[in-house]
Amino acid sequence: MTLGAEFFARSVHEVAPGLMGAPLLVDGVGGRIVEVEAYHHEDPAAHSFRGRTARNASMFGPPGRAYVYRSYGIHWCVNFVCEPGSAVLVRALEPTDGLELMQARRGVGEPRLLCSGPGRLCEALGITREHDGLALDAPPFELRAAAAETEIATARRIGITHAADLPWRYVERGSRFLSRGVPRA
DNA sequence: CTACCGATCGCCT
DNA sequence: GGCGATCGGTAGC
Numbered sequence: 001m002t003l004g005a006e007f008f009a010r011s012v013h014e015v016a017p018g019l020m021g022a023p024l025l026v027d028g029v030g031g032r033i034v035e036v037e038a039y040h041h042e043d044p045a046a047h048s049f050r051g052r053t054a055r056n057a058s059m060f061g062p063p064g065r066a067y068v069y070r071s072y073g074i075h076w077c078v079n080f081v082c083e084p085g086s087a088v089l090v091r092a093l094e095p096t097d098g099l100e101l102m103q104a105r106r107g108v109g110e111p112r113l114l115c116s117g118p119g120r121l122c123e124a125l126g127i128t129r130e131h132d133g134l135a136l137d138a139p140p141f142e143l144r145a146a147a148a149e150t151e152i153a154t155a156r157r158i159g160i161t162h163a164a165d166l167p168w169r170y171v172e173r174g175s176r177f178l179s180r181g182v183p184r185a
Numbered sequence: 186c187t188a189c190c191g192a193t194c195g196c197c198t
Numbered sequence: 199g200g201c202g203a204t205c206g207g208t209a210g211c
Contacts, residue, residue, distance in 0.1 A: 037203070045203070047196095055195065073194030075204050089203055119204050160203055180205085 001145045004137035005064035012038045012086040017170050019080070019088060021146030026125040028142070029098030031115060033090060034172040035179060037157050041085025044162035048085035058133045060084050066141070068122075068132040075119030078127050080136060080143075091169070092116050094177040095124070117179040 003022065008015055016038040024030045039046040041059075047069065048059045058067040059081055067079040067087050079087035093115035095102060102114045102124040115121035122128070136143045151173040157166065171178055 039203075047203075050197085053196065069203085070194055072192075072202065072204050074192060077203065079203085091203085117204070157203075161201095 002137045003064075003143045003145055004135075005062060007145075008063035008080060008082045008136075010082065012040050012082040012088055013168070015080070015082050016088045016168070017152050019090075019146075020152050020170060020172055021148065021150040023096065023142070023144050023147075024090070024093060024125075025097055025142040026127060026131070027140045029101050030125050030142075031093035031095040031097065031177075032146075033092075034094050034175040034177050035090075035092035036170050037089040037091055038168040038170070039079070039087050039089060040168075041083070043086075043166070043168075045157070045160045046086070048087075059087050061133065064136050066127075066131050066134050066136060068127060068129055070129070071119060076122040076128055077118040078122055078131070089118060090121065091118050092171075092175075092177055092179045093121050093124075094172075094175060112176060116177050120179075 016036050019033050019036055022033045024033055041048050047056045052060050055069055063081050065081045067081050068076055071077050079089050081087045095111050095114045103109055106114055106124050114124045153171050153173040154167045155169045157169045
């Protein structure tokens, strides 16, 4: 089942765990979501916290679309927009489709290093500013509900300074494809 | 394995 | 002018 606007028009805290194990493809390349982080509009760590700007405009648009931003001037990161001002940051995938293309784009051979981080997975899937604001239930995106239930663990978010203690990171327990700094318990 | 550093863009004070 | 929802390389234990 394709995940569209209806799925995302809810609290980010319901949507985030609901994405675990969901296949995400861009032009047929991608894998299963194994790590995400929730960003609520009242969260000091969210880009939307201080209001709308040209960069974060997509966060205030319709649910079920992509919000893509530049991180540290180098990497791209992709979010799924939920209720206005809130979004889910996709942090890691378990690669399943288009391994060769991902390896070529990343310049790495090890499957484990292809999509284990928000910047890495965008490079592997070819996600850039071009994808900002695009609907997730239409090409080039392909996002479906998880085929099976997976065991979810929560953890503190990383890489941020505000409200870093909130347990709003969701990971698939035991996955070998999580980003750096994640306890795999 | 952990720790630090540089790269470099866009928004902020 | 500062700093971040990051990553890869290098140094050191």
